[in-house]
Amino acid sequence: MTMPSDRLSGAVLFIFGLAMYFAIIPTFVEQAEGGNIAPNTLPNILSWMIAIGGAFLVLKPTPHQTQDLRYFARALMHGAILCAGIYAMTWFGFLYVAPVLALVIMVVIGERRMHWLALGAIGMPALIWIFITQILDRALP
């Protein structure tokens, strides 16, 4: 099942544009003397463009339909796995985390065949290690 999306995305963009203009830009853009354009000029103009565009979409949405919520949930789950994997890399490094991350992703996708699991979880990280550290002489993360 798909769902109409423009009102939702338009509302989010409208709020985002206003938040940028009224809260974020005044706080996080340092002002400077001189110059032809103030540092906040372009961000302010763009924030207004986004807010007005968002409001327009709320008032006059296109027939665009977005995916079912369960697809978003699955994408979120895969995104969370990626985040966890990259966080783990900051502690243990690519060499130890990559095989586990690849294995988890493949199992979640539904792969159960041992030879493909071995290729993805051991073969590919090994190939990347050889290519990066031995051939290109670079460090892995």
Next chain:
Amino acid sequence: MVELSTILAGFGDAFSLINLAYVLLGVVIGQFVGAVPGIGPVMAMAIAVPFTFALDPLPAIAFLIGVNKGGLVGGAVPAVLMNTPGTPDAAATALDGYPLAKSGKPLKATKMALFSSVTGDTFSDIVLITVSAPMAILALKMGPVEILALMIFAFSVLAGLVGNSLVKGIIAAALGLLFATIGSDPENYTPRLIFGMWDLYDGLPLASVAIGMLAISEILRRLSETGGKVEAAIDLIDTGNPDDRRVTWDEYWSCRYVMLRGAVTGTILGALPGIGSTAAAFMSYAFTKAASDDPQSFGKGNIKGIAAAESANSAVVGANLIPLLTLGIPGSVGAALIISAFMIHGLQPGPLLFENQGRLVYGLFGAMIMANFINLWVGQLGLRFWVKVVTAPISVIFSSAILMCIVGVSMATSGLFGVAVMLVFAGLGYLMASFGYSLVIFIIAFFLGPRLEISVAQSLALTNGDLSQILRYPVAVALLVMSVVAVAYLLWRNQAIQRLEQKDDANV
């Protein structure tokens, strides 16, 4: 004017063994990943850009060109065999390729795609080599005001990518520009929107943004659609007739006008930034069908349908480099990624490139021509193998692609901070694509953003803030008029293409 000795030295560089080896590697990788449904040359280029760090500029860019060209040939394989185009460009190829494959001629269909792709590509490369140097000389005569007008023109041609909603296109461009303002202000160098993270002071890393939005977001989308199922392999039908496995000279020659029309269509549309190869393929297909004595045979396995689509979509690649090399304006995501490779190697695409790096540019031209021949050769040898590639499980393909993205971005940004930025933009890209906002517009606007702001500042300084002084710059005025005309024309053309595609879908 570039001297003859520079041109010859450039072509000499292109034919060096090391350069040819990287072109070959790029073509093989491009054809391989193009054959995998869901990966495609853009994602492959996005992943490959950081790996070119360790190379000299010419092999690095020639390698990426090889990936791009090979990817277009490889993209036709799943389109023909599974009716699942590996790249959007190959969607028109599937219209006749898939019926031909189903009738027991998968190799004939893929070989026709290969031959017409190389023919169209070579045509557009010759046009590129011929016209880009004179255009660059013209571009060199421009000052800051003209460059600002040119930047406005560049943004106006983004209208060609807008799609169904102008408002969404404007929002995508505004978001791209807004994210481009993160970092330091170009005039005063004060920190802007960095939220205390000094890693952002030099701006968001292009590699993180491009790979996050183009590669990881697409992988997330594809993974979300698998639902715990690993896609099944396909069954190929083989009639056993040798004639069904090859394209005869008579068959190729009978398509000569179709391929010429496709190549011209692709070259013209490719030279206009923002229109893209998918539109070129569908337009060429529609023109060929309309000009045919037997239009009813299209969509049922007519080899001319494959020739029309493939010659046009491949011709766009070479022509896309015309605005990139002469004006520094990327006409497509592929071109934007090639620009990022130029920048990684400290080169700024634009008219000065011919003056400062003429040898490199002509080396690149030589590499492009070589890539076409290598594409043909690798395709001839490899098509049987690429046909097997479409059966590789997505579980291995996507998990490997994710690992390569992580490594590639960490190499490009010297650490995992860039990888974290990549993840943020993967999420943004996924949401934007799901809600119908153009990622291509976002990426091109993100790339052009800093130059636009600098151009505005320089122009204001030169005109003392008096906009009426622009009238003293006739080239700038002409470019601004062209911008208005381009927006009107591209929006009209965009709607016409959509109508054509809808009509074509209804007829097939």
